Structure formats: C-alpha cells, structure tokens
Amino acid sequence: MHRSQFGPLFTIAAVVLSGAAWAAEKELYDDPPPDDATFVRWIEEGAAPTILGVSMPGDYGGVYHPVSAARTQGAQPGAFYSAATDATGQLVIIREPDRHDRSKVLLTLLNVSNSPVRLVLVGHNADVIGNTAVNDAGGRAVNPVAATLAVVSDTGAELGVFEVQLRRGQNLTFVARPDGAALIENRFGPNIEG
Secondary structure (H helix, E strand, O other): OOOHHHHHHHHHHHHHHHHHHHHHHHHHHHOOOOOOEEEEEEEEEEEOEEEOOOOOOOOOEEEEHHHHHHHHHOOOOOEEEEEOOOOOOOOEEEEOOOOOOOOEEEEEEEHHHOOEEEEEOOOOOOOEEEEEEEEEEEEEEEEEEEEEEEEEEOOOOOEEEEEEEEOOOOOOOEEOOOEEEEEOEEEOOOOOOO
C-alpha cells in the first residue's frame, strides 16, 4: 500500500479514538450545572418528596442536586435549599445563607428542632453561629481550623458535640432536631434534568 493511502485511515482512527476518549471523560465527570442553577437537597432518609416543584432523584442523605431555577417553583438562581421534616412532621424547605467567600469553610446550621439553637465553640463560650430560629438556617464562613463545636438549644442543652478538622473547599451542615444534632459534609450529585 502506498503511503498516501494511509492518510484517510489515520484520520478515521483519530476521529474514532477521540470519540472514545470523549465518551470515557463524560462518564468520569457530571455535566456542569445549568447557568441559572439552584441547588436542592433532601436531608432525610427515604424517598424525597417533590421539592420546589421538582421531582428529586431516588438517593437521599444530604446530596445537593443542581437544577435550573426556571424549572422550579420560586427558587432563586445560585441559592441553596435544604428540605426536611420539621419537629411537627411537616415538610419544610429552608433557603440557606448565601455563599460569598469560597476561600473559607462555610458552616451552616439548619434548625428543624422545636426551639432556637446556636452553634458554639466548646470551652470558649463563643457563638460561631448565633440564635437560629425554628425552620431556619444560619451560616458563617470560617478559616480552616481544628475545633470542637456544639449545637446548643436555647435552654443550654447540648444537642450534639462535633470534633472537626476544617479544610479549604469543605463546607459542613449541622442539622438540629428535637432529639439531637447531626453533621453532614456537603456533597453534590448529578443535575436534575427536565
């Protein structure tokens, strides 16, 4: 075979191989969020209900899913929402504090308990996040540090104590419930498509 006849074969091989590489890369990475993305998560166990007019995927456990704000019922682009069952057993959707400084760690306190709560630095009598009303959220951006934090009710009862080693790019959510508190490291799942 003459050398000039290999040119088309090389071109076809390059196109096929680049297509395979693109498909492999697409499997590794999720699609980027929509330009007007809002981020929604269900923080309870079990199947998620419809949240802000959007059917949630079958997973649970505090995973944010990007969705176009245009597909929702009233969500704001760029906003983060958590849905849960409150102390009375009702579905509550809480808009979380805005995220401004991405160089710091964002701590969020979600209160689905039956009284105001706060997040405190243990042993220092200092609020990290002040009084947070029932069915509301508070937040604070902090530097990466190691600390012992506690979720405390308005009566002073500790709902949960957490040893944390904060790292850049890590955001944590403390969830206050009537029977205690839990810690969720923020994670992201695939887009909710329409």
